[in-house]
Amino acid sequence: MYTYSKTIPVIAEPDVFIAGSGSAGSTAAIAAARELQGGNPQAKVLLVERYGFLGGTSTAVLDTFYGFYTPGTISKKVVSGIPDDVVAELRKLDRVIERPNTFGAGTGVTYNPEYLKVAWERLAQRAGVDLLLHTFVTDVVLEGDRITGIIVDGKSGLGLIRPKVIIDGSGDADVCALAQVPFEKAGDIDPAQTLTTTFKLANVNVAEARKFPRADFLARMGEAADSGKYDLPRREGSVHITPIEGVMATIMTRLEVADPTTPRDLTSAEIEGRRQALEYERFLRDYIPGYEAARLVTFSTQIGVRETRRVYGEYRLTREDVLGARKFDDVVGLCGAPIEDHHAGASTKWLYLPDGATVDIPYRTLVPQKIENLYVAGRCFSATHDAHASVRSMAQCMAMGQAAGTAAALCIIRNNQPRDLNVRQLQDKLRKTGAILETPEAHESQ
Numbered sequence: 001m002y003t004y005s006k007t008i009p010v011i012a013e014p015d016v017f018i019a020g021s022g023s024a025g026s027t028a029a030i031a032a033a034r035e036l037q038g039g040n041p042q043a044k045v046l047l048v049e050r051y052g053f054l055g056g057t058s059t060a061v062l063d064t065f066y067g068f069y070t071p072g073t074i075s076k077k078v079v080s081g082i083p084d085d086v087v088a089e090l091r092k093l094d095r096v097i098e099r100p101n102t103f104g105a106g107t108g109v110t111y112n113p114e115y116l117k118v119a120w121e122r123l124a125q126r127a128g129v130d131l132l133l134h135t136f137v138t139d140v141v142l143e144g145d146r147i148t149g150i151i152v153d154g155k156s157g158l159g160l161i162r163p164k165v166i167i168d169g170s171g172d173a174d175v176c177a178l179a180q181v182p183f184e185k186a187g188d189i190d191p192a193q194t195l196t197t198t199f200k201l202a203n204v205n206v207a208e209a210r211k212f213p214r215a216d217f218l219a220r221m222g223e224a225a226d227s228g229k230y231d232l233p234r235r236e237g238s239v240h241i242t243p244i245e246g247v248m249a250t251i252m253t254r255l256e257v258a259d260p261t262t263p264r265d266l267t268s269a270e271i272e273g274r275r276q277a278l279e280y281e282r283f284l285r286d287y288i289p290g291y292e293a294a295r296l297v298t299f300s301t302q303i304g305v306r307e308t309r310r311v312y313g314e315y316r317l318t319r320e321d322v323l324g325a326r327k328f329d330d331v332v333g334l335c336g337a338p339i340e341d342h343h344a345g346a347s348t349k350w351l352y353l354p355d356g357a358t359v360d361i362p363y364r365t366l367v368p369q370k371i372e373n374l375y376v377a378g379r380c381f382s383a384t385h386d387a388h389a390s391v392r393s394m395a396q397c398m399a400m401g402q403a404a405g406t407a408a409a410l411c412i413i414r415n416n417q418p419r420d421l422n423v424r425q426l427q428d429k430l431r432k433t434g435a436i437l438e439t440p441e442a443h444e445s446q
């Protein structure tokens with residue numbers, strides 16, 4: 001142990017501070033800034049991100065938004081508002097592909113993540129969000145039951161931020177954990193979801209590859225794995241088209257990692273993830289028509305982490321709530337996505353809600369216990385392992401972000417704390433800004 005004391009300069013005093021710019025954090029920042037600009041032009045919203053771009057998993061790992069639509073035979077659009085603005089901004093920059101009912105997860109919205117980086121920053125800047133990239137949240141200052149300071153680190157050293165309301169959009173609930181909010185860590189109770197290094201292949205004969213039936217694709221993957229010449233831990237990984245000609249994207253590798261919040265475990269996972277990716281690339285070239293001349297062009301910027309800490313909030317969403325499509329008075333978003341559990345082993349577990357149904361995301365799942373001026377949004381929200389495995393899709397993370405950001409702004413405008421905010425007024429605001437809070441009837445489906 002080494003203890004030192006140092007004076008840390010105050011670098012910002014925002015009204016709303018957001019840690020992490022994933023689908024949840026970026027949407028929260030845009031929502032808060034839009035809401036506050038209407039009420040108070042001087043109000044400040046600061047979004048801090050450790051990487052040099054916005055988007056988190058949406059730009060660093062993936063290329064398909066799921067959760068906008070219910071899966072199954074009745075496809076209803078259940079997320080709207082700022083998430084639609086994100087897709088519209090993307091469409092201005094590039095082609096966006098709607099892939100119908102892929103994998104039973106509902107219609108997927110596939111994009112080029114490099115353009116999404118630009119779309120996120122344009123929307124954030126247009127809304128008036130103050131952006132601080134290359135900045136890591138490392139600690140909090142607690143006074144009683146409030147966070148009065150956030151300590152960040154960067155090339156210029158430590159800095160102290162003094163926010164009024166905080167939204168933890170770090171995916172790993174870093175702020176909540178530092179503030180000693182109780183949480184469950186993936187693996188504590190149920191086996192944790194596995195991790196995946198995604199990769200893309202260029203120079204694919206896409207027409208040939210798409211003609212090859214999925215059942216045959218899976219049979220060949222099994223054959224290659226059984227031959228002992230390829231190390232393919234997941235035998236049903238997917239590969240899909242992208243907006244770029246000749247480029248296919250994969251979700252194939254599978255890693256069990258003891259604790260993805262520790263740099264040691266993440267280091268070995270990154271290395272192992274890339275090793276596995278090369279095995280899958282070799283399999284595709286050797287076994288699947290259309291890939292003969294393919295070459296790997298990118299690994300995900302970092303390994304994809306599905307779940308780590310899940311905060312204990314005023315309510316915890318459960319498996320029964322999801323599968324029973326439960327309604328809540330304090331609904332702030334909807335989810336029709338199945339429980340999609342990427343557990344260890346060769347397959348993935350899928351459990352569906354009734355066809356066309358949705359579960360409500362309650363406001364209380366965004367309000368962490370113990371601390372007064374704090375929200376959580378995105379994959380670290382308050383849910384059990386199974387409920388999280390449904391509600392973690394990016395459209396739902398954006399819906400949670402829109403709710404948390406709007407709520408944080410209302411707290412500033414009305415001088416409320418998250419726990420005593422009038423949820424009816426929040427719901428009115430959300431509806432006015434396009435959010436969907438009631439399951440649409442079948443005839444409204446798209």
Ligand SMILES: Cc1cc2nc3c(=O)[nH]c(=O)nc-3n(C[C@H](O)[C@H](O)[C@H](O)COP(=O)(O)OP(=O)(O)OC[C@H]3O[C@@H](n4cnc5c(N)ncnc54)[C@H](O)[C@@H]3O)c2cc1C
Nearest residue numbers: 020022023024050056057066137170171304305378379394
């Ligand atoms: C392999 C994989 C495949 C998936 N497939 C799909 C799919 O196809 N479609 C879909 O909709 N969903 C999919 N999901 C789920 C979905 O992508 C995630 O649940 C969602 O993107 C999480 O968003 P988030 O905003 O909560 O967190 P994240 O996207 O993880 O964002 C957190 C952000 O916080 C930043 N951050 C973290 N800690 C700090 C810190 N201390 N200081 C500063 N910044 C910090 C990170 O850099 C990041 O930008 C998948 C997930 C994985 C891992």
